[in-house]
Amino acid sequence: MGTPWRELTFVELETDDGLCGVGEVRMVNKTDTLLACLRELGERYVLGSDPFDTELLAQRFQWQEYGRVGEVAQSALAAFDTACWDLKGKALGVPVWRLLGGALRRRVPAYANGWYRTERDPSAVAELAAGVVARGYRALKTNPFGAAVAELTSAELRVAVAIVAAVRERVGDDAQLMVERHGRFVPSAAVRIAHALEEYAPEWLEEPTPPYHAGSLRQVRAHTALPLATGERAHTFADLREIVEEGLADVVQADLTHFGGITGLHKLAGWTAPYDRLLAPHNVCGPVALDREARSYTPDAWIDRLAQRCARYPVVSLEDPLAEDDWSGWRAAYERLERGRQLLGNDLFVTDPDRLARGIAERCANAVLVKPNQTGTVSGTARVVEQARAAKLATVVSARSGESEDHWIADLAVGWGGDQIKIGSTTRSERTAKWNRLLEIESDPHVASSYAGAAGLPGGRAR
Incomplete structure (x- = not known):
């Protein structure tokens, strides 16, 4: 995955009983070299191994290979090793830090970096x-x-x-x-x-x-x-x-x-x-x-953390704060976080009428992200919009269609009377097209539609 001045490489290891562990490496350069190493040594030493045998994995990378170990091999090992530790924690139902000797401190000092990008004045x-x-x-x-x-x-x-x-x-x-x-x-x-x-x-x-x-x-x-x-x-x-x-x-x-x-x-x-x-x-x-430790939080602990962030910062919308099938977690989040802000279900609902009906019945969210490409038809998406509106859930219209996407999604959002449209970064051409089309619609004297801003969110204003 490309990011400013470096690339992030993610590795997923899946066990035969369905668990998935994730590892990550940052390379400033030589990403293709790293990918080749991951493929070669992964097939040689990782596939078919026990994720609990991380010492054996390190020995294989560092001793069974005749060449000297360096940046690329150690980075490949790090990706696999981290994913194995993730699997250990998931298999045992505990966060990784418990496997490393438990908690020594509850807070870790952090320093800011990269903030000084300006003229040398x-x-x-x-x-x-x-x-x-x-x-x-x-x-x-x-x-x-x-x-x-x-x-x-x-x-x-x-x-x-x-x-x-x-x-x-x-x-x-x-x-x-x-x-x-x-x-x-x-x-x-x-x-x-x-x-x-x-x-x-x-x-x-x-x-x-x-x-x-x-x-x-x-x-x-x-x-x-x-x-x-x-x-x-x-x-x-x-x-x-x-x-x-x-x-x-x-x-x-x-x-x-x-x-x-x-x-x-x-x-x-x-x-x-x-x-x-x-x-x-x-x-x-x-x-x-x-933020590896966040993925080991219980739903209650994660909701506590979100509540703290919402109290400290002017958060007006939370999209998919919990896993898509954690219905009890969503209900708890709704009870604690819904007031004054938007709790938006994307993967929770996947523009599916049955999942939306369950979410409405169980009071899991107050907004739904609707995507025509998830239902496969415009008419099917329109029915989900009507279903959400009848239950007084806000609708956020979006799409993920790549560079081929034009301004049609903006027309659908306005035509359906959607509460919001998700544009995303305007540095990408298809998202700029949505924005430009919204400006065109707003300037049309025959269309009763205007930019609502924070007033379009639950609660009527940004907090």
């Missing part, structure tokens, strides 16, 4: 930093060095220092400030930068030198007392041996998706602990790696 970056802190973050990471590689001129260094100084002044002394360097500098430049930034008390300097040479990091370590962090491009224990054993870095940032998965990172945590190294796993992945 100290005041502009500081303004963005203030917005990050205003959102509740107590730590943030920045990269003030632009496109500099290997060395940094005096003028470039002054700009970088001015940016860090402006951010520190704006966010205050209590906010943690990490400085990213992406391994782009030679040791002498890295030391020079560290000395220039010391007065601004960065929480750590990240990847000050390239990740493949512990000797370079050793030079930096000898000339600064500032905390150093590295490891996101490490793939094996050998890659980190000197760094950990010699104390060349204070924070180890191995990436679960490139370090052999949960099995590899769990071992790394145990190995680094006796050396008093902190572990801050690198992660720029998607939903599986970022």
Whole structure:
């Protein structure tokens, strides 16, 4: 799946008793190479294996293959390993964290990253930093060095220092400030930068030198007392041996998706602990790696979390908050979340009259997403719209027809008297067509239709 500046690769493993485990890997490049590795080693070592044997799986990838294990093989292993852990949890009916020793803490600190995309102007970056802190973050990471590689001129260094100084002044002394360097500098430049930034008390300097040479990091370590962090491009224990054993870095940032998965990172945590190294796993992945624990929530716990989010943020609509066949969960969600906002059933109803009738009878939602391509006919979809209207459910008209979709869905939504139309991102041509057609309809003096905005939602206004 393509996302900005990297691609996400998802792996599903299905057992013979019908369970499905999901794994995920992020590759900045070499995605096709990863896919080839997944196919080759998956057929060789994964198909027909027991998902509980994750140690055996790692041994096969790392020892039975004669070639040295590296980024691609360890990433493929991570995808399979994570999916196996997912299967373990599902088979035993417990979240993965319980299988790893249970809860150590209930809250995990997080820092903001990627927020500083603006011109390299100290005041502009500081303004963005203030917005990050205003959102509740107590730590943030920045990269003030632009496109500099290997060395940094005096003028470039002054700009970088001015940016860090402006951010520190704006966010205050209590906010943690990490400085990213992406391994782009030679040791002498890295030391020079560290000395220039010391007065601004960065929480750590990240990847000050390239990740493949512990000797370079050793030079930096000898000339600064500032905390150093590295490891996101490490793939094996050998890659980190000197760094950990010699104390060349204070924070180890191995990436679960490139370090052999949960099995590899769990071992790394145990190995680094006796050396008093902190572990801050690198992660720029998607939903599986970022929020795996959410898929292990009970419906009640998940509804509690949704209720907390709705209380904190101005949420006006929730689409498919629970699984499509969790009717009891939907009923509980309706009782707690429906008031003042839209509870929209998409996969719950799939534009099916029988499922909609059950949802109406059991009071599971107050809105239904209707798609002509799900019923197969316009007339069948129209009957679902009438059924929903009779029960006083809001109707949201949508379609998933790819690039061939034209503006006809907008005409249907208006013609049926639908409450809303789902457009989606207007960066895609077929969705822009829907939007443009709605504007045409609104400007037609013969059509009594206009944009309702928040007034079209249950409750009459955005909260």
